[in-house]
Amino acid sequence: MIPILFVGFAALLVGCSLMVILHRNPVTSALWLVLGFVSLAGLYLLLQAEFLAMVQIIVYAGAIMVLFLFVIMYLNLKRDREEGIGHLMRRTIGWGIGAVLLVEAVLLLRHKWVPGPLAEPGEGVWGNTIAIGRLLYSRYLFPFEITSILLLVAMVGAVLIGRGGVGVKSERPGE
Amino acid sequence: MSQLAALWNHPDFQFVFWALVKIVIIMHAMLGAVSYAIYAERKIAGHMQARTGPNRVGPWGLFQPLADVGKLFLKEEFTPDGANKVIFHIAPALAVIPALVTFSVIPFGPTDPFQITNINVGLLLFLAMSSIAVYAITLGGWSSNNKYALLGGLRSSAQMISYELSMGISTIPILLMSGTMSLVDIVHAQAHGPLPFVPGWYVFTVPGFIAFSIFMITALAETNRAPFDLPEAESELVAGFHTEYSSMKWALFFLGEYAAVFAISSVAIVLFLGGWHGPFLPPNLQFLWFLAKLSALVFFFIWVRWTFPRFRYDQLMHLGWKVLLPISVLNLVATAIWVYVRNNR
Numbered sequence A: 001m002i003p004i005l006f007v008g009f010a011a012l013l014v015g016c017s018l019m020v021i022l023h024r025n026p027v028t029s030a031l032w033l034v035l036g037f038v039s040l041a042g043l044y045l046l047l048q049a050e051f052l053a054m055v056q057i058i059v060y061a062g063a064i065m066v067l068f069l070f071v072i073m074y075l076n077l078k079r080d081r082e083e084g085i086g087h088l089m090r091r092t093i094g095w096g097i098g099a100v101l102l103v104e105a106v107l108l109l110r111h112k113w114v115p116g117p118l119a120e121p122g123e124g125v126w127g128n129t130i131a132i133g134r135l136l137y138s139r140y141l142f143p144f145e146i147t148s149i150l151l152l153v154a155m156v157g158a159v160l161i162g163r164g165g166v167g168v169k170s171e172r173p174g175e
Numbered sequence B: 001m002s003q004l005a006a007l008w009n010h011p012d013f014q015f016v017f018w019a020l021v022k023i024v025i026i027m028h029a030m031l032g033a034v035s036y037a038i039y040a041e042r043k044i045a046g047h048m049q050a051r052t053g054p055n056r057v058g059p060w061g062l063f064q065p066l067a068d069v070g071k072l073f074l075k076e077e078f079t080p081d082g083a084n085k086v087i088f089h090i091a092p093a094l095a096v097i098p099a100l101v102t103f104s105v106i107p108f109g110p111t112d113p114f115q116i117t118n119i120n121v122g123l124l125l126f127l128a129m130s131s132i133a134v135y136a137i138t139l140g141g142w143s144s145n146n147k148y149a150l151l152g153g154l155r156s157s158a159q160m161i162s163y164e165l166s167m168g169i170s171t172i173p174i175l176l177m178s179g180t181m182s183l184v185d186i187v188h189a190q191a192h193g194p195l196p197f198v199p200g201w202y203v204f205t206v207p208g209f210i211a212f213s214i215f216m217i218t219a220l221a222e223t224n225r226a227p228f229d230l231p232e233a234e235s236e237l238v239a240g241f242h243t244e245y246s247s248m249k250w251a252l253f254f255l256g257e258y259a260a261v262f263a264i265s266s267v268a269i270v271l272f273l274g275g276w277h278g279p280f281l282p283p284n285l286q287f288l289w290f291l292a293k294l295s296a297l298v299f300f301f302i303w304v305r306w307t308f309p310r311f312r313y314d315q316l317m318h319l320g321w322k323v324l325l326p327i328s329v330l331n332l333v334a335t336a337i338w339v340y341v342r343n344n345r
Helices: A002-022 A026-046 A050-075 A085-109 A129-137 A141-163 B002-009 B011-048 B064-074 B085-105 B122-132 B134-143 B147-178 B183-188 B206-222 B247-272 B287-305 B313-343
Strands: none
Touching: A002 A026, A026 A050, A026 B085, A026 B134, A050 A129, A050 B122, A050 B134, A050 B147, A129 A141, B002 B011, B011 B064, B011 B085, B011 B247, B011 B287, B064 B247, B085 B122, B085 B134, B085 B247, B122 B134, B122 B147, B122 B183, B122 B247, B134 B147, B134 B247, B147 B183, B147 B206, B147 B247, B147 B313, B183 B247, B206 B247, B206 B287, B206 B313, B247 B287
């Protein structure tokens, strides 16, 4: 049963990712990306990472992609423009990065890979949410805190830009 | 024949089969309940405005929902010329699906027949589904190729993202107090209160009460009910995101709104109001308590709608970001300290 589900989710993920870059309409591309995120959550579920799967849907599909869509709709982008020097440059850079990645993948795949030993399931713990919490607040505490400070700085910056710079008195509409 | 019997007795098959049976029953019960919730809404609204509400079709107007559905089926399906056809057709379905999926983790009663599944991230599944629900309105509004609909869709995505935060944070104190994310275990944790005659429902604890108040306010905003119905504000945006929708596609949006009200009320009952717990009834009938609480909360939603006027847009954002979010974060910190002190005394 699990191999069938894996093939299904993996095929869905690859198909959606292809549609993201092949589709011309930015809104449709964003929607394919949402479906890709959801199928990735399915893959996490098959790995028994149910917390990660749900957070994947909440954060990526539910929050980040909605903001993406918001911006795309607000800017009213209809289609990619297909001419100009910018397009040529983007195409060159894209092919360059693609070639590098392809070479890298070939070099890596020449090794024989042995799957490492699986982590032992916790004693008497139902699910791995508690285990993730413990790890985040003990072994990975430093990266965790650094990430939160980074997000805080980004938030302060966003508020500052939203207000229009230092020392600007914000005006509340409707008053 | 024996192979068929072996398949029938296989535990996986049994689980899937009975889960499907329960899903079919709950889905149809929900669709019936939703159509009669609309009848209830019209009746209650009528009496609140000193009218009688629908009373022509059947005794006391009881067949009104059937007549409405029949009428909606016979209406013309209309698609605007410049609409994005595919997304225009997908959006109404997206309005219904997340609310129905939420019911898969709601425990209606203590025994197995009343629970479809008991997964250990049930609460997260609810939050995930309520964050997916934004897409229906946003996409419906955008794909209609209509300025009013687009404005409604944009308002809805801004509103739902803002209130989702407070809603998510207001549920964390419950996790801290119960120590689990499975909705069934959260209900079990509310079985006994510290005193006799006082149920152990979380709404009777101080952090639980604050969290419950925030949860209900954000629930009104998440389901786009008045006073937070800015995405469909008819005095400013014609009909908002569903301006271009007609016939059953429009009905699906309506259905999705009421199904979301039922789903979010069920989650509120599970988290704060003790789920199926209540006196006098044997375990197999305790789902009646759940239904009683559900009716009370749905009545609350209707009551609020016909009592309060709609917010202005800046008031909505002010309430979400500057009032509800700080209160829910403070409540979370206070609960964390309280639970820590209680566990380390």
